Amino acid sequence: MPKSVFTKFIQLTVALLALATLAGCQYEMDSKSELQKIKDRGVLRVGTLNNQLSYYIGPDGPTGLEYDLAVQFAKELGVRLEIKPAYRLSELFPALRNGEVDIVAAGLTQAPNRVKAFRPGPAYYYVSQQVVYKKGTWRPRNLEQLIDSGETLTVVKGSHFEHTLAELSKTHPDINYEVTDAYDLNDLLKQVSEGKRLFTVSDSIELSLTQRIYPDIALAFELTEDQPTSWFMRKTNDESLYALVIEFFGNIQQNGELHLLEEKYLGHIQDFDYVDTRAFVRALDSRLPKWENLFKKYADEFDWRLVAALAYQESHWNPNAKSPTGVRGMMMLTLPTAESVGVTNRLDPEQSVRGGVDYLRKIVGRIPDTINEHEKIWFALASYNVGYGHVMDARRITKHKAPILTCGVMSKSDYLTA
Secondary structure (H helix, E strand, O other): OHHHHHHHHHHHHHHHHHHHHHHOOOOOOOOOOOHHHHHHHOEEEEEEEEEOOOOEOOOEEOHHHHHHHHHHHHHHHHHHEOOOOOOHHHHHHHHHOOOOOOOEEEEEEOOOHHHHHHHEOOEEEEEEEEEEEEEEOOOOOHHHHHHHHHHOOOOOOOOOOHHHHHHHHHHOOOOEEEEOOOOHHHHHHHHHHHOOEEEEEEHHHHHHHHHHOOOEEHHHHHHHHEEEEEEEEOOOOOOOOOHHHHHHHHHHHHHHHHHHHHHHHHHOOHHHHHHHHHHHHHHHOOOHHHHHHHHHHHHHHOOOHHHHHHHHHOOOOOOOOOOOOOEEOOOOOOOOHHHOOOOOOOOOOHHHHHHHHHHHHHHHHHHHOHHHHHHHHHHHHHHHHHHHHHHHHHHHHHHOOOOOOOOEEEEEHHOOOO
């Protein structure tokens, strides 16, 4: 065999062997389950929405219902959590489809178009779709009235609201709606509050949460019945990740952890009071700027906004507040408490804020170490309001009672009174 031919033969053989090796590696890689790939990578990548329910950066770092659930699931897998937040719904599912994230966890409903393209996990709470309007303007009571008015609904592109309206338009061809990718749901709710748009569609939980920011928005009518929300995964023949997600949600439902998380993030929404919320929003503009620097000056290790919130809860930022029970000032200190923190004039706002923060610090120091560090502040705030002894008594009582477990999923009726 001529040398040149032999050389080419050797080169071809080496190339074929390399190709076979690469193919074998690729086969080995592809043969691994989704779950094994995540464990080998050491990272669980979760796509979510940057909003007040799913994920946001709070005073103590990342927080949110979906974030807390994802943290627990990553711990279950024994891997690090990598959150990939999106500001637009339209960014989430392409990232899942392209393999940029392993799971989408954003409180999204099991809309038919999503279930067709992706694999939904177990439902963990239910929401309905609601048409939203601004109080003081005309309120349509049903879909027929809205259609007869000729007014337009604006919804987020790619949302389950768009899918619902597209389906409704088959039987109600005169319904007017438009979709936008320029704004998210919170933007649209804000625009309704400002009178820039007449109507939008929100899910029931999002509306209830957002009413604390924009108290003028309200439910016009229900567009759908309750719908399940869940995590979403890629739809493949491999069910390893899906199986563990099912097991995970089953476990946290049985042991009560899911109930506790839902109570933490959703339990307060039934307490919405339009008048109180309006008063708070007005106070943010009219009173807070005057006292903001004072709160920042004395907050020290506490977030100044937490101190400001405590002051609002106590006195509505009124330095001359007085109570028949004997508490006085911005931080509503009792006389013995004021003396214990060196406050000589409870109606002096600077003394009151400094003394209130000192008192809060003392309470935090008294909270038992059996309580997690990040939970101590909440026990301290409760103690500031009702007294340390009462809070510890309540803790002892509940400790000896059987825990309340939930074996099902929660619907909006569990959160809403109306």
